Amino acid sequence: MATKDAPPRWDRKMQQRLARGEAAALGELYDRFASLVHALAHRVLGDERAADGITREVFAHVWEHPDTYDPKQGPLRSWVAALTARLAVQRLRATETAALAQGGQGSTEELERKVRRASVAARADYIVTSMPAPLRAALELAYFQRRDYRQTAVDLGVTEDEARRRLRLGLQLLSTAHDTGAPPEPAGPGGAV
Amino acid sequence: MSDANDEHDEYDEHDEHEAYDRGSSGESEGGGSVPPRIPMPRASVEDSGRPLPELDEAASRPAPLVLEHPVLKALLGAWALAACSAAETAAVEEHLGECGSCADEALRLRGAVGLLHPVEPLDLDPGLRTRVLTGSFGRRPPRIPVPGWATPYDAETARLDALLQDIGDAEWHAPVRLRWFDGRAPTSRRTTVAGVIAHLLTVDGLVATALGLDDPLTGETADKAANPAARTEAYWRASYFPPTRSIRAPWREQSHTIVRTVSFTGTTTGKRAVSYGDFELPLHDAMLDRAFECWVHAEDIADAVDYPYEPPAPRSLNRMIDLAARMLPAVLAERRRHGLAAPAEGRHLVPAGDPGRSLRLEIEGHGGGEWLIPLDSPGAVGSAEHEVAHIALDGVEFCHLAAGHVSPEDAAAGQLGDREAIRDVLFATASLSRM
Numbered sequence: 113m114a115t116k117d118a119p120p121r122w123d124r125k126m127q128q129r130l131a132r133g134e135a136a137a138l139g140e141l142y143d144r145f146a147s148l149v150h151a152l153a154h155r156v157l158g159d160e161r162a163a164d165g166i167t168r169e170v171f172a173h174v175w176e177h178p179d180t181y182d183p184k185q186g187p188l189r190s191w192v193a194a195l196t197a198r199l200a201v202q203r204l205r206a207t208e209t210a211a212l213a214q215g216g217q218g219s220t221e222e223l224e225r226k227v228r229r230a231s232v233a234a235r236a237d238y239i240v241t242s243m244p245a246p247l248r249a250a251l252e253l254a255y256f257q258r259r260d261y262r263q264t265a266v267d268l269g270v271t272e273d274e275a276r277r278r279l280r281l282g283l284q285l286l287s288t289a290h291d292t293g294a295p296p297e298p299a300g301p302g303g304a305v
Numbered sequence: 306m307s308d309a310n311d312e313h314d315e316y317d318e319h320d321e322h323e324a325y326d327r328g329s330s331g332e333s334e335g336g337g338s339v340p341p342r343i344p345m346p347r348a349s350v351e352d353s354g355r356p357l358p359e360l361d362e363a364a365s366r367p368a369p370l371v372l373e374h375p376v377l378k379a380l381l382g383a384w385a386l387a388a389c390s391a392a393e394t395a396a397v398e399e400h401l402g403e404c405g406s407c408a409d410e411a412l413r414l415r416g417a418v419g420l421l422h423p424v425e426p427l428d429l430d431p432g433l434r435t436r437v438l439t440g441s442f443g444r445r446p447p448r449i450p451v452p453g454w455a456t457p458y459d460a461e462t463a464r465l466d467a468l469l470q471d472i473g474d475a476e477w478h479a480p481v482r483l484r485w486f487d488g489r490a491p492t493s494r495r496t497t498v499a500g501v502i503a504h505l506l507t508v509d510g511l512v513a514t515a516l517g518l519d520d521p522l523t524g525e526t527a528d529k530a531a532n533p534a535a536r537t538e539a540y541w542r543a544s545y546f547p548p549t550r551s552i553r554a555p556w557r558e559q560s561h562t563i564v565r566t567v568s569f570t571g572t573t574t575g576k577r578a579v580s581y582g583d584f585e586l587p588l589h590d591a592m593l594d595r596a597f598e599c600w601v602h603a604e605d606i607a608d609a610v611d612y613p614y615e616p617p618a619p620r621s622l623n624r625m626i627d628l629a630a631r632m633l634p635a636v637l638a639e640r641r642r643h644g645l646a647a648p649a650e651g652r653h654l655v656p657a658g659d660p661g662r663s664l665r666l667e668i669e670g671h672g673g674g675e676w677l678i679p680l681d682s683p684g685a686v687g688s689a690e691h692e693v694a695h696i697a698l699d700g701v702e703f704c705h706l707a708a709g710h711v712s713p714e715d716a717a718a719g720q721l722g723d724r725e726a727i728r729d730v731l732f733a734t735a736s737l738s739r740m
Contacts (some may be wrong), residue, residue: 133448136459136565138441142434143463143561147470150429155422164430168437176440236420254388255421261383273379280382280414287417289611 118160123181123188130178138175145189146171148241149196155237156200156230162207166200174201189242197234204230236289243285250278336734370396378407385414428471431464431615433692454589455567457596457621462560464617465603469553472498472610478551479609485709486735488645494740498609499548501602504740506556507540508533508598512591513559515579516566519560532582533549534740567592590628597625601708616701622672626700629707629737630666630676634683636733645736646729664722664730667697680726692721696730706731709738 127135146167153166173195174181181191208223242250246268253259253267265275372380377400383389384397403407442450451459477499484493496504510521510534522540541548567588579591586594600617607614616622640646659739661679668674677687697719698706705711713731720727 133445134565135438135447135450136441136561136568138438138447139434139451139459139564140561142437143466143557146429146434146437147467150433164433164436167433168440171437172444174440176445182525233420233422236417237422240421241656251421254383255418260388260390261386264388270445272602276379276383278382279386279388280379283382283385283414285622286420287413289420290413290416 113171120183120187122246124183127178127181127183130175134256138171142171145192148189148193148238152193152237153198153236156197156204156234162203163200166203169199170196193238193242197231197238197298200234201227232289236286239286239289243282245284247278250275251282254279266292273302330733372396372400374400374404374407377404380409381407381411381414385411385418409605412418418617429467431467432618434578435460435618449568451564451568454624455556455564457617457624458560458592458599459564460566460621461596461599461603461617461696462557463613465599466557466560468603468607468612468614469550470503471612474550476610478547481609482691483605483606483740485738485740486712488643488736490642491709491712496541498571498606499546499550499552501606502556503540503544503548504533504537505599505602506552506559506723509537509556509563509595511581512563512579512588512595515577515588515591516563516570518559518562518566520532521555526663531580532739535582537740560611563592568678590631593624593628597628597704597708600625601704601710607633607736616704619672622700622704623674626668626672626674626703627676629703629734630678632737633678633730634680634685634734636730636736637678637680638683639734640729646733647725657684659685660691662691662693662726663687663689664726665689665692665695666703666730667695668703669697670700673700678730680729692722694724694726694730695718703734706734707737709735711735 116140126137126141135237144155149170150163153170154160154163157163157166169194174192181188183223185191205223205227208226212218212223225241240251249268250264253264254261261275262272264279265272268275268278270278318384360684372393377397380389380393380397384394387394389397392600396405397411401411440528453699478497481496481498482493482503483496483501483504485490486492506521514520522536522543577588578585578587583593596617606612617625637646641648662685663677666676666678668676677689677692679685679687680693698717702711706713706716713728716731716734718727718731
């Protein structure tokens, strides 16, 4: 995605415009991040309408509290993704807990496992969309197109060494999705998922 | 990322010695106690005096690969993705039984493969943007709102951009036929999806320049080309290569900038005129016109790449229809001057501001309504008492007629009253269209 390489200047200006109460700024923010936000929420909740609801919440939150984003802590994109994951996981936990309380099947442990799986999946999706494009392209060829690493090297016009390196590095990055137990806190220093 | 690498490099350094030792097959040529930094040439099994494998066994199995630790480690990503040769896979798996650090990493990378999902292209509900914005503004009213007459343009450009995001490189070159009604007959011009965006970019440029923003047409080309068609042709001609998907970014940036600029200057500039070369529109009407064009061409593009595309939200549609209805009297007068509409002969030309002979335009469906179109003079006021004809048609059908995509003879309209008046209004509606 071309948008992810936007300079931090864009992030700072966007925050200033939102803080100033400029309606057009929220429209632009939506145009840039809505598909990311919606896809992450959908990965966690597995439901179109619930994902719509999270999308509304995320943008309303940013609009109401633009100053909770600190450009020094990292890109706006990461912050928005972390906020989305947090709100979506909260929603999942709330709906699952309510279902359990109403005599639904399953146990608290199962609920926790489900919530954890969902937040790992959301982090993984975000890592894939935000990793350097050459790594993503290599994974795309090897996994989705079923190309071996030699064919991947040819397709990408790189050496076989480089193809192997990209596949390994891409998976190493992706594996960090498992690392944090708790859903990421958008405001915290480790806010970037 | 770099941390992870450093860590692995450390492992590699440590493990290399071990690997090289094994590589040198324990031969004693190495001499001293320091392991050699460079592996010794590996002895061939034929020269070692050891028994050779049975022939049939050798043929049925690939010769076991002997690879060193750093090579095997570098293969772990490809191995986890099942993207190595069979021999490499066997070598890696054998190594995993002996090397703890590789086994750990292998487990981790296999786990990561399980996190890869095909990206399902989820079509966002096109109405979601408006709901998100409205909901947010309900919680905190904007200090600098987007003027109501600019919101259809904001919404339509966003919808088209979402469509463009989904289409592939090749689809940008899909042929598109721009169609309009030149006053007498349907006409058309061939271009591509990217060519349509270039068209929108250059004509939106009329609004941009009226606002004091940069003109996407540069230099002499801009001076000579005043009307939408001439500007578009000039832009197409000026670029050596046919437009590609790279046209999307400047088009989108310009449309965002226009919305932003009218938000700041809206109340004072709403009446400022935007010149279309042959005629002018006040800025707020020009913005509605551009919203309408954006939708019409988004439909052209969606047809060309076989995507579904919905009509605008009812409120936007209503404003677009209202603009067309307000423009009709002047177009009727213009057509009459050119002998294309029935003369107002024998009828009283009423003084400006007085009620005149009128046609009732009834638009059905979401965004519809009723308009009284004065027939004999742009200065007259539509009047129910002087109603001579009544037509009823669907809002989207009316817009397709106004876009020149439906011919006046074919428009599905319920008709009642003066047939000549009806014909004139339908033809005048089609004549609102242009390239």
